[in-house]
Amino acid sequence: MTVLENVAFGLRVRNRRPSEAEILRRVRELLALVQIPELASRFPDQVSGGQRQRVALARALAIEPRLLLLDEPFGALDALVRKDVRRWVRGLHDRLGISTILVTHDQEEAMEMADRVAVMQRGRIVQCDTTEALLREPATPFVAGFLGEATQLDCQIRSGVAHFDPLPLPPMRVALPDGEAQAFLRPGDIAVLAGPGAFTVRALRDATEERCRIVVDLGGVLLDATTANGHAPQRGAACRIVPRGGMIFDANGQRARAEPLTRALVS
Structure with missing residues (x-):
């Protein structure tokens, strides 16, 4: 499917499907929001990794979710593109106001993007707080050693x-x-x-x-x-x-x- 069709997919399979004109309006609005309106007619092998991430985000936003779940969304990107895309995603989050849960193994990514960080050990959350509080007042030795490059x-x-x-x-x-x-x-x-x-x-x-x-x-x-x-x-x-x-x-x-x-x- 083209970029436009990818973003439209969630709208077209809904029980209460909008009209085709409304779907196209919504898709073009989203492509402008994620700053790739010129890519609407391209196919997956014609866009870069960072652009694919933006397409995936637009597709997720198309159905107007109340909660956005991102599981290692930047893992396939190289370091420079990853930094640019995650800062852009954080800015988009601030503009839209959608609550977002981001799963990541990258500490820098978590600290840069999140208002609150939940640190997990063996499948359990051991501390959930702001980045500043986690660094200043770690609840356990694991948190103290896991965050902030401590010796x-x-x-x-x-x-x-x-x-x-x-x-x-x-x-x-x-x-x-x-x-x-x-x-x-x-x-x-x-x-x-x-x-x-x-x-x-x-x-x-x-x-x-x-x-x-x-x-x-x-x-x-x-x-x-x-x-x-x-x-x-x-x-x-x-x-x-x-x-x-x-x-x-x-x-x-x-x-x-x-x-x-x-x-x-x-x-």
Whole structure:
């Protein structure tokens, strides 16, 4: 079927089928809405992957649904087209006001498109909230490790202080009982200081930004971090790291925000 016939299909099989003139009017209106009116007479092998996604969306919208379900809708698109199409879909959603459920394995996609994100583990929803709340207040260690590129480290809490032995990572203050715990440190939680130290710079990311992303290595333990002062050390150079903070869960799943013992070196 042509693009026009694809979009019209849902209207033509309804019990109360509109007139052919109304169907054509509605289809042309939808093709204009999804910004492909010139493709009406083309066949599937004559349009691109991104254009096919727009045809599929127009076909779904033709029957005026109260709820739109999108299951991995951008998976077949290349990275650049996928980003453009998902931003366009989010804008279309805002204009039409249709409630939408999007299933995706792409965290960036979920965080960019959704007002609320439901994180699933083993088929069950473990937390449903805004992106900001999920990153700031993860309900479980799984959520903390799943979202936001956090590095997970084992630690030992003694007298309100988390120790990371044998890693030469400075301890942090945390309001949790003594015992084994898991720390989740996001790149912004770890500052890299150039100069002699136990860590080695393995990779640079976003090196043009004011706060450069860096991957540092200590005996096979890799940490995602950022520069403390905007000056990125060279790949392979020695460095040391200072924590700015982090999220820690004790063995019972109790969560607390960790803070550095001193802030003198992490400004």
